[in-house]
Amino acid sequence: MLLSGMAGAISQEEHESHHPEQYGKASQDAGGGMMGMMGMMGMMGGKGGMMGGKGGMMGGGMDGMMEKMGAPKPKDLYPSLMNLPELTPEKREEVRKQADERVGSGTALMGKGLDSLSKGAAREDHAAMQEAISVIQEGLAQLDSGLAARRALAEGKAPRNVALQWFKREMNLLPPAAATSDHAFGGSVFHALTILILGTFAAVMIWMYFFKMRRASALLKELGSPGAVAPAAVQAQAPVAQPQAPAVKSAPPAEPPEFPAMRSRTEPVEKWSGKLRVCRIFDETPDVKTFRLAAENDVALPFTYYPGQFATLTIEIDGKKVKRSYTIASTPTQLHYCALTVKREDQGLVSRYLHDNIKEGDLIEVSGPNGKFTFTGEEASSIVLIAGGVGITPMMSAIRYLTDIGWHGEIYLLYCCRTTHDFIYRAELEQLQQRNPNLNVFATMTRAEGTVWMGLKGRFSAEIISYLVPEIDKRRAHVCGPPAMMGAMVGMLKELGVPDDLIKTEAFGPAKKPAEKAPPAEIPVPADAPAVNFTKSGKSTQLPPDQTVLEAAESIGVEIDNSCLSGQCGLCKVKLCKGQVSMECDDALSDEDKATGLILACQAKATENLEVEA
Numbered sequence: 358m359l360l361s362g363m364a365g366a367i368s369q370e371e372h373e374s375h376h377p378e379q380y381g382k383a384s385q386d387a388g389g390g391m392m393g394m395m396g397m398m399g400m401m402g403g404k405g406g407m408m409g410g411k412g413g414m415m416g417g418g419m420d421g422m423m424e425k426m427g428a429p430k431p432k433d434l435y436p437s438l439m440n441l442p443e444l445t446p447e448k449r450e451e452v453r454k455q456a457d458e459r460v461g462s463g464t465a466l467m468g469k470g471l472d473s474l475s476k477g478a479a480r481e482d483h484a485a486m487q488e489a490i491s492v493i494q495e496g497l498a499q500l501d502s503g504l505a506a507r508r509a510l511a512e513g514k515a516p517r518n519v520a521l522q523w524f525k526r527e528m529n530l531l532p533p534a535a536a537t538s539d540h541a542f543g544g545s546v547f548h549a550l551t552i553l554i555l556g557t558f559a560a561v562m563i564w565m566y567f568f569k570m571r572r573a574s575a576l577l578k579e580l581g582s583p584g585a586v587a588p589a590a591v592q593a594q595a596p597v598a599q600p601q602a603p604a605v606k607s608a609p610p611a612e613p614p615e616f617p618a619m620r621s622r623t624e625p626v627e628k629w630s631g632k633l634r635v636c637r638i639f640d641e642t643p644d645v646k647t648f649r650l651a652a653e654n655d656v657a658l659p660f661t662y663y664p665g666q667f668a669t670l671t672i673e674i675d676g677k678k679v680k681r682s683y684t685i686a687s688t689p690t691q692l693h694y695c696a697l698t699v700k701r702e703d704q705g706l707v708s709r710y711l712h713d714n715i716k717e718g719d720l721i722e723v724s725g726p727n728g729k730f731t732f733t734g735e736e737a738s739s740i741v742l743i744a745g746g747v748g749i750t751p752m753m754s755a756i757r758y759l760t761d762i763g764w765h766g767e768i769y770l771l772y773c774c775r776t777t778h779d780f781i782y783r784a785e786l787e788q789l790q791q792r793n794p795n796l797n798v799f800a801t802m803t804r805a806e807g808t809v810w811m812g813l814k815g816r817f818s819a820e821i822i823s824y825l826v827p828e829i830d831k832r833r834a835h836v837c838g839p840p841a842m843m844g845a846m847v848g849m850l851k852e853l854g855v856p857d858d859l860i861k862t863e864a865f866g867p868a869k870k871p872a873e874k875a876p877p878a879e880i881p882v883p884a885d886a887p888a889v890n891f892t893k894s895g896k897s898t899q900l901p902p903d904q905t906v907l908e909a910a911e912s913i914g915v916e917i918d919n920s921c922l923s924g925q926c927g928l929c930k931v932k933l934c935k936g937q938v939s940m941e942c943d944d945a946l947s948d949e950d951k952a953t954g955l956i957l958a959c960q961a962k963a964t965e966n967l968e969v970e971a
Contacts, residue, residue, distance in 0.1 A: 449510060452506060452510065453506075453507075453510055455506070456502075456503045456504075456506035456507050456510070457503070457507075458503075459499050459500070459502055459503030459506070460499075460500055460503035460504065460507070461503075462496075462499050463495075463496045463497065463498070463499030463500030463501075463502075463503060464496065464500060465496070466492055466493070466495055466496030466499065467492075467493050467496035467497065467500070467554060468496075469492055469496075470489045470490070470491075470492035470493035470495075470496060471489075471493065471554065471557060471558065471561075473485060473486075473488065473489035473492065474486055474489035474490065474493070474558060475558070475561045475562075475565075477489055478561075478562060478565070479565055493554065497551075628724065628725065628726070628727070629659055629660035629724065629725065629726075630722070630723070630724035630725075631653075631659060631722070631723065631724075632653055632720045632721065632722055632723070633650035633651060633652065633653065633695075633720070633721055633723045634650065634651050634652065634653050634718065634719070634720055635648055635649070635650060635715060635716070635717050635718060635719045635720075635721060636649050636650070636651040636694060636717065637649040637694075637717060638715070638716070638717055641698060641781050641782065642778060642779050642780070642781055643778060644700055644701045644712075645698060645699070645700045645701070645747060645779075645781055646698070646699060646701070646711070646712055647686065647696050647697070647698045647699075648696065648697045648698075648699065648711065648715065649687075649694045649695070649696050650668075650694060650695050650696070650697065650721065650723065651693060651694040653720060656693060657692050657693060658692060658693065658694065658695060660725070660726060661689060661726075662685055662689055662695070662725070662726035663689065663726070663731040663733060664688060664689055664731060664732060664733060664751070664754040664755040664757070664758040664759075665684070665685075665728065665730045665731035665732060665751040665754055665755055665835075665863075666684075666685055666725065666726040666727060666728040666730075666731055667682045667683055667684045667685060667725065667726065667727055667728045667751075667926065668682070668683060668685055668695065668697065668723050668724065668725035668726055668727075669681070669682045669683075669723070669724045669725055669727065669918070669920055669926075669928055670682075670683065670697075670707065670711075670721055670722065670723055671721075671722040671723075671724070672707050672710055672711075672721070672722075674706060674707070674710055679706060679707055680918065680919065680920050680928075681707040681708070681920060682727070682920040682921060682926045682928060683697040683698075683699055683750075684697070684698075684728075684750040684751045684754065685697065685725075685726065685750075685754055686698045686750040686751070686753045686754050686757075687754060687757065688754060688757035688758040688761050689754075689758055690757075690758060690761040690762065691757075697750075698747065698750045698753075698781065699711050699712070699747075700746070700747040724918075727926060727927055727928060728863070728926065728927065728945075729927070729945065729947060730751055730835065730837070730861060730862075730863035731755075732755045732759075732833070732835060733758070734758075734759055734762070734764045734766060736833060737766070737832070737833035737859070738766050738767075739766045739767040739768070739769075739832045739833070740755070740759075740766065740767075740768055740769070740832065740833050740834075740835065741769045741771070741826055741829060741832050741833065741834040741835070742755065742756070742768070742769065742770045742771070742834075742835050743771045743772075743817070743822075743834065743835070743836045743837075743838075743846050744770070744771070744772050744773070744836075744837050744838055745772075745773045745774070745837075745838025745839055745842040745843075746773075746774055746775075746779070746838055746839065747781065748837035748838035748839070748842075748863075748864075749772055749781050749782065749837075750781075750837075751835070751837055751863065752770060752772075752835065752837065753781075753782055755835075756768060756770065756786075756789065756796065757789075760789055760792070760793045760796065764795075765795060766795065767795050767797070767832075768793075768795055768796045768797065769797045769799070769825070769826050769832075770786070770796070770797070770798045770799065771799050771800075771801075771817055771822065771825065771826075772798070772799070772800045772801075773800070773801050773802075773803065773816060773817060773838075773842070774800070774802065774803070775802065775803050775804045776802055776804050776805065776808050776810075777802060777805075777808050777809065777810050778808075780800065780802075783800075786798050797825075799812075799813065799825050800812055800813065801813035801814060801815060801816065801817060802814055803815060803816060816842075816845075817846070817849075818849070819849040819852050819853055822849060822850075822853065823853055829850070829853050829854075829855060830853055830854035830855050830856075832855070832859070833859045833861070834850050834855055834859060834860050834861070835861045835862075835863075836850070836860065836861070836862045836863075837862065837863045837864070838864075839864075840864055843862050843864060847860055847862060862944075863925060863944075864921075864923065864925050883901065886899040886900060886901050886902070887899070887900050887936075887963055887964060887965050887966045887967065888900060888966050888967075889906060889909050889910075889963070889966070889967040889968075889969060890966075890967070890968045890969070891910060891913075891915045891969055891970075891971045892934060892968055892969065892970050892971070893970055893971055894915045894971065896913050896914070896915055897913075898912060898913045900962075900963055900967065902962065902963075902964055903962070904962070905958065905959055905960060905961055905962055906931070906938070906956070906958040906961040906962075906963075906967070906969055907919055907922075907929055907958035907959045907961075910958065910969075910971060915971055916971075917929055917931060917958045917971050919958065919959055921959075922959045923942060923959070924940065924941070924942030924943060924944055924945055924957050924959060924960045925942070925944055925945055926945060927945030927946065927957065929957055929958040929959045930945070930946070930950065930955045930956070930957060930958075931955070931956060931958050931969050931970055931971050932953070932954050932955055932956075932969070932970040933954050933955070933956045933961075933967065933968070933969060933970075934954070934968040934969065934970055935966070935967060935968035936963055936965050936966055936967035936968060937963065937965060938956050938961040938962060938963045938967065939961070939962055939963070940956065940957055940960035940961055940962075941960055942957075942960055943956075943957060943960065945957060956969075958971070
């Protein structure tokens with residue numbers, strides 16, 4: 358039986374054809390074939406044979422030889438099976454367990470590979486799909502070796518034939534078609550598993566296709582009106598014969614398309630406070646820097662804002678926390694950071710600290726956004742932006758936003774600064790003007806002598822503004838800069854016929870510095886002075902006629918956020934629960950704020966008792 362199995366595996370003629378010089382004479386002997394077969398069996402059998410133990414050619418040296426020939430390494434079960442007839446029951450049980458483990462691990466690997474292949478195909482990740490195929494192949498190899506070992510143990514005969522057939526198959530020595538029944542059983546299992554795997558893969562692909570088609574159909578149904586246009590991604594996935602997808606037949610619009618309202622997409626959230634990370638610092642001019650602030654750990658900012666709003670920084674300097682507000686110069690379309698452009702003032706406590714001490718990577722406490730000095734393109738069909746010095750920052754936020762969204766209204770920027778060295782954002786504005794024909798930038802230098810400047814010189818006048826901006830009386834105007842410059846510009850705009858409700862202003866610093874006052878202990882308080890009660894803190898104090906609610910609060914340790922002290926920023930808004938106040942400036946209050954009882958603590962004064970929510 359052993360000889361017949363061996364003869365079925367390899368013929369005498371085949372062996373002689375490989376070694377003619379050795380078997381040319383012996384083949385004539387009637388017993389030569391038998392002796393050759395027995396010699397072959399000896400090489401394949403014992404501990405020193407070709408396929409035997411660790412010292413055999415196909416035992417210890419098999420790995421290296423097969424790696425050079427491009428074949429996979431032999432499975433470790435086959436050397437153990439070579440001595441199957443002599444194995445003890447304990448050794449047989451050990452081999453059976455190894456075979457079972459091999460079958461289990463192979464099945465698990467194929468399952469894992471199929472799952473990875475399905476996921477990779479869904480997202481068209483070809484690298485992942487290739488890796489999944491390698492895992493499936495490894496699983497098949499392990500399953501094949503385990504099944505072969507089980508077969509040898511179950512039949513209890515010709516284990517060497519099983520090993521030899523495996524070796525010839527791995528070395529591509531078998532004929533194209535299997536002629537013996539020994540191949541039929543193993544081959545059918547392998548083929549069945551292959552067909553099962555391919556069938557499963559095909560089923561998964563078909564299911565994913567119909568799932569995408571069903572989802573595309575549902576999205577098309579939700580588009581609304583018959584004239585609605587499906588998004589490009591949905592149209593690309595939808596089948597040609599989809600009845601829900603209406604044909605789009607619309608001629609190009611004669612007029613520029615109307616851009617959707619900003620508040621319909623990015624309505625600013627409630628006020629946010631927390632720490633932001635300084636991700637980049639740029640020098641705009643010798644004394645102006647831009648600080649980009651990003652989320653501490655996330656990619657996107659934790660808040661949204663309108664172009665022209667400001668944020669308030671809280672900086673600890675010499676053990677004392679100081680707050681200052683700075684306009685956000687970046688565009689709300691940039692979701693990953695906000696940019697604050699700050700000029701270093703010789704007497705500016707916070708600005709000097711930012712320029713001299715803050716470095717990239719530092720964390721800064723920020724709150725906001727705040728402010729009403731905004732323009733999103735919804736408020737008017739054109740905009741005139743007039744700025745002086747660092748007052749260009751809110752204008753730049755609006756320009757960046759309007760050009761980002763492709764707004765088609767006319768934009769005029771009239772910018773005044775001292776010299777070309779003080780021209781903030783000059784390079785960016787030149788590029789934006791080249792790419793946006795509706796952006797008109799006019800700059801003038803007040804100290805142009807000795808510099809290379811061929812533009813306007815001096816300050817803007819009503820005649821120059823009227824010449825640069827046609828029909829200015831019909832346009833909305835925003836003015837930001839030093840108080841004196843703002844006052845002069847507002848007068849010119851009114852002279853040119855611009856209505857008051859189309860003129861918006863904002864000072865980038867205190868519009869009016871608070872007058873020097875004697876220390877509270879030295880101010881005599883009238884006996885009949887009204888009192889102010891702070892309901893949240895449970896504290897109260899007298900309120901002299903010339904003292905603001907904010908000053909009264911600070912005198913007894915009640916904290917109210919504040920920054921500009923001029924009624925411009927609106928950071929000190931508090932609710933008035935009882936009483937009446939007067940305010941010299943209430944620009945930071947909207948009509949809605951006033952209707953709900955909000956006042957500016959830095960401006961509010963009273964001659965009667967008050968109750969304030971603070």
